[in-house]
Amino acid sequence: MSATISPVTLPSPAAWQGALRLSDLAILQASGPDTASFLHGQLSQDIEHLGPTEARLAAYCSAKGRMLASAIVLRPQEEQVWLLCDASVLAALHKRLSMFVLRARTQLSDASASLCVLGLVGAEAMSRLSPSGAQASAAWGVQASQGGQVVTLPEVQGVPRALWIGPASLADALLAGQPALPAAAWSWLDVMSGVPRIQxxxxxxxxxxxxxxxxxxxxxxxxxxxxxxxxxxxxxxxxxxxxxxxxxxxxxxxxxxxxxxxxxxxxxxxxxxxxxxxxxxxxxxxxxxxxxxxxxxxxxxxxxxxxxxxxxxxxxxxxxxxxxxxxxxxxxxx
Known part of the structure; x- marks a missing residue:
């Protein structure tokens, strides 16, 4: 079978700067004394030793080892964990995890209404959220900033990226101080990072x-x-x-x-x-x-x-x- 590949011209994102609200990311919040141990037994990642200054990728799998969801996991408090996942899998993830809570002292809730996720691209945009002007942390590092948590993501073609997760009531003020980043720019960079998100x-x-x-x-x-x-x-x-x-x-x-x-x-x-x-x-x-x-x-x-x-x-x-x-x-x- 013969075919000719049509060339695709890719943009250079070096000058892209700004922030936007990420409505396609949702947050499942787990709270309670047994939260870390419960999630440790459900996810592919070590949650019990997850510290407040790091985020980790984790998979939630079926009994056959197939990924039902992927998540970026943060532990903003000792007895609280956030799972950032694609919005399309949140309800199923919430329902399935809830089936196994049993006597564990943890409570699962959809925190997407109270918490907001912002995407930031470019060194200038990220520096405005860095506490006391500090340099952004290494990839998957977490810093408290502006009432929320900033997760540094892997760079894409040399372009810095980060997530801010915090109270929805603070999001508009933070966005007002940033250039607006087109959603198309964020989505493309997310794909080009090579970090898979299960939908x-x-x-x-x-x-x-x-x-x-x-x-x-x-x-x-x-x-x-x-x-x-x-x-x-x-x-x-x-x-x-x-x-x-x-x-x-x-x-x-x-x-x-x-x-x-x-x-x-x-x-x-x-x-x-x-x-x-x-x-x-x-x-x-x-x-x-x-x-x-x-x-x-x-x-x-x-x-x-x-x-x-x-x-x-x-x-x-x-x-x-x-x-x-x-x-x-x-x-x-x-």
Whole structure:
């Protein structure tokens, strides 16, 4: 099957600055004396030793080791933990975790109405929220600031990013002191970071290693049991990982959950779109409708750097993006 890749022109985000409200991120709050120990037994991450100055990635898995949700986890107080997840999975995550609370002294609640999440891009925007003008912390570091918590995210193409999580009543005042960042700019940078976010369309599809979650520190292999732990551990220690997450670009729109097909075996899907966003204009504003998209995709390693199409064997042909972090050499198909 022959095809020609249509070039996708990517913007340079070096000059992007500003902040915006992130309505697609929701907050599940857990409070009570047993909160850390309860979540420690439910998530792929060590929650009992999570300190107030760090955030950690964590997966909530089914008994079969498939990710039902991904979260950025903070512990703003000794007996309180925040799980930042995609808004589309919050209700299911809340309901399922609540089934296992039993006698644990912890209370789960949707805090999205009382707490707000802001996204910040650029050194200037971040410095305005840094306490006493302090430098931003390293990736996944947490600082208290402006009545909330600032989480430093991994840079994307050298551009600093952060989240501010705090009372919704303070959010408007903070936004008023910042340039407005286009939502298209944030969404694209989020995809280009290579850090996967599980949405409703992709829930129960991936073992953490399929989306590079353990490479990013989202799985602690020294902690005790949690749902799916045996399968996640077996995937790590028996044989070679067969599927990984990669960045791609498409001349046509992509969406989470969309299947991918490789020319080498067009009769069955070779992978799936994890997360996608339109490629914005050079200033970060949305481009024209139907524009090119960038995506983080899960794909068989055997299909890497071969012709791969979106949606159907004859669908739009994808081009390969630069991997934003190194993968284990045994799994690197580049």
């Amino acid at each position: 409703a369309a992709t829930a129960d599809q991936f073992v953490p290693q399929m989306v590079n979650f353990e490479v990013l520190g989202g799985v602690n292999f020294q902690k005790g049991c949690y749902p799916g732990q045996e399968i996640v551990a077996r995937s790590q220690y028996r044989g070679t990982i067969k599927r990984r997450a990669a960045l791609v670009h498409s001349p046509a729109p992509l969406q989470a959950g969309q299947e991918l097909f490789a020319d080498s075996d067009p009769g069955q899907p070779a992978g799936m779109v994890i997360q996608a966003a339109p490629v914005p204009a050079g200033d970060g504003t949305p481009a024209s409708p139907g524009q090119a998209h960038s995506a983080l995709v899960e794909l068989k390693l055997g299909a890497w750097h071969t012709p791969v199409h979106a949606g159907a064997p004859d669908g739009p042909l994808l081009s390969w993006g630069a991997q934003p972090y190194a993968l284990p050499s045994a799994d690197d198909a580049s």
